[in-house]
Amino acid sequence: MKFCSACAAPVILKVPAEDTRERFVCTRCETIHYQNPNMVVGTLPIWNLQGETKVLLCKRAIEPRYGYWTLPAGFMENQETCRQAAQRETIEEAGANIQLHELYSVLSVPHVDQVHLFYRATLIDTNYLAGTESLEVALFAEHEIPWEEIAFPTVSQTLKFFFEDLKNVRSGGHFQLHEHDFYKSHRPD
Amino acid sequence: MKFCSACAAPVILKVPAEDTRERFVCTRCETIHYQNPNMVVGTLPIWNLQGETKVLLCKRAIEPRYGYWTLPAGFMENQETCRQAAQRETIEEAGANIQLHELYSVLSVPHVDQVHLFYRATLIDTNYLAGTESLEVALFAEHEIPWEEIAFPTVSQTLKFFFEDLKNVRSGGHFQLHEHDFYKSHRPD
Numbered sequence: 442m443k444f445c446s447a448c449a450a451p452v453i454l455k456v457p458a459e460d461t462r463e464r465f466v467c468t469r470c471e472t473i474h475y476q477n478p479n480m481v482v483g484t485l486p487i488w489n490l491q492g493e494t495k496v497l498l499c500k501r502a503i504e505p506r507y508g509y510w511t512l513p514a515g516f517m518e519n520q521e522t523c524r525q526a527a528q529r530e531t532i533e534e535a536g537a538n539i540q541l542h543e544l545y546s547v548l549s550v551p552h553v554d555q556v557h558l559f560y561r562a563t564l565i566d567t568n569y570l571a572g573t574e575s576l577e578v579a580l581f582a583e584h585e586i587p588w589e590e591i592a593f594p595t596v597s598q599t600l601k602f603f604f605e606d607l608k609n610v611r612s613g614g615h616f617q618l619h620e621h622d623f624y625k626s627h628r629p630d
Numbered sequence: 631m632k633f634c635s636a637c638a639a640p641v642i643l644k645v646p647a648e649d650t651r652e653r654f655v656c657t658r659c660e661t662i663h664y665q666n667p668n669m670v671v672g673t674l675p676i677w678n679l680q681g682e683t684k685v686l687l688c689k690r691a692i693e694p695r696y697g698y699w700t701l702p703a704g705f706m707e708n709q710e711t712c713r714q715a716a717q718r719e720t721i722e723e724a725g726a727n728i729q730l731h732e733l734y735s736v737l738s739v740p741h742v743d744q745v746h747l748f749y750r751a752t753l754i755d756t757n758y759l760a761g762t763e764s765l766e767v768a769l770f771a772e773h774e775i776p777w778e779e780i781a782f783p784t785v786s787q788t789l790k791f792f793f794e795d796l797k798n799v800r801s802g803g804h805f806q807l808h809e810h811d812f813y814k815s816h817r818p819d
Contacts, residue, residue: 551708
């Protein structure tokens, strides 16, 4: 940010009165331009096939991480709820008809100023279709997941939480919300 | 937004190529200025006194809703995690030493482009003290809560979830995550 979006004068970084952090402040109209984390919201859609639970992944057709696999997710838009964002991104990226379940993971990624939310979901049918931001969409059982080709640590971690919980659920347990923080040094295993 | 923060030329609202929504786009450098929801993160701090569970509320010293009561909460900052934001806001607004527990409510407020998160917390001591954004900080049992003077519907709702769950917890149940969406027509009861 170099210029004020309200009046076009140059901005400077300074700590405003009664604040504790540097903000971009307009040198003419004194508007303070706050910058805050963005939310990335998506789903973990599953399909049960011949006794096996498969998850739907999308191969990214855009940067960053072009060609890597991800869960359907994207930036939450103004004027929508978290659940609406999750459903919209799943349709846009995977063309998937889902039943949306509960919030499953809340993942802070402070070094990129993001919070990622994933909801559990069940596919209603297998008429999914790669959207413009996906090269390919496919179902993977746990042993089929291309762990080395997962786009983001938050996606790997959510998949790991899921398959771990799934074992407990099969012996009578429940899925539970997972919170996890990711720092810059964190790399997918 | 009237001007481009990168080059100071005027922006116009238009749907960029391969997008479906209107964005502010620079008429000169063509930078797309995305606008996304903000996260408000806080806590529901409790203190058990003579068999009664009390919650810590702050009387707002700032607009909007000056003079109304709220849970300690505020805008999440870049470079921090959700849990760090919750803890920081509780210290800034209420000067309260807390033990932070699990995420308790996730509340979308699409008409103001916000998502509110509240964590359960327990006060470590009662040395709380109103910060610069609070007129007063005090403990309230359920029957003492000034329901008509609560600042925001997300706060009223989180308090209601809590006292309802508390009855279940006392008979062997557990606290659970609550998700709820608020629309413009929603008013506190």
